[in-house]
Amino acid sequence: MESDVDVVLSHRFDNGADFWAGPGPKIYVGNPFSTVGSLLILHELEVDEEHEAVAGALDLVLSACREDGRIRLGPKTPMYPCYSAEAARAAARFGLAEHPSLRNTADYFAAQIHEDGGWRCSFSRFGRGPETECSNPGATLNALDFLRHYPEYRVGNPVADGAVETLLAHWTTRAPAGPCHWGIGTKFLQVEYPFLRYNIFYFVYVLSFFPVAASDPRFREAYGELCAKVDADGSLVSENPHRRLGRLELCRRGRPSEAASRRLAEIRERIASNDAR
Secondary structure (H helix, E strand, C coil): CCCHHHHHHHCCCCCCCCCCCECCCECCCCCCCCHHHHHHHHHHCCCCCCCHHHHHHHHHHHHCECCCCCECCCCCCCCCHHHHHHHHHHHHHHHHCCCHHHHHHHHHHHHCCCCCCCCCCCCCCCCCCHHHHCCCHHHHHHHHHHHCCCHHHHCCCHHHHHHHHHHHHHHHHCCCECCCCECCCCCCCCCCCCCCCCCHHHHHHHHCCCHHHHCCHHHHHHHHHHHCCECCCCCEECCCCCHHHCCCHHHCCCCECHHHHHHHHHHHHHHHHHHHC
């Protein structure tokens, strides 16, 4: 029987180069089976950094890092905060947060906060309106997913705390925000796994690392809505997987996901630990 890891590896050359990259290299083409996306999936499948394909993909990410902390995902790709955050969070999950290049990326995010506390890309695909002046909730969540790997950002850090507040405020307003019009609607409220896109499961998972969020009633409301998705056996069911991940047992639509349920258990443990303080 074909394993989920085999499925991901079967896409290794789809984009024209090795390690799920396109020529250049381009490490964010062909999602979810890009270099960055495949790393995120393989991490959820518990493949370690010593696997030769993972190691090669991580080398591509590190080679894309610039001294100023930004990460260029392709030769002509703009270096928006959302792109840098996507690549950085993938590498950090494999234990590279203390690599000098990613340390530079953490410093970059600390210095590039938008006035509302999150991170904003300058590109606007929907024209310009008051909502496009806000930070991008998706980029902000990805950046926090990266910064959570640093203990100094998790507790009492004004950069992270401000970003947490921005996301919790978005939970309240639910309105489209940022240049890319990230909103909170029916699709956001469907459980999606692995953590590739902005949705309630990923939202709660990342925020649970930050005590300032874990004790906030807005977070508890989001957490409660996530827990309401648990089936009678106590498992979390995948509701809206990426359409190209249909071959993965990890996230079969409408079926309990053992891996997703483990992530939910981690969230519960962090909340309990925070409540016990």
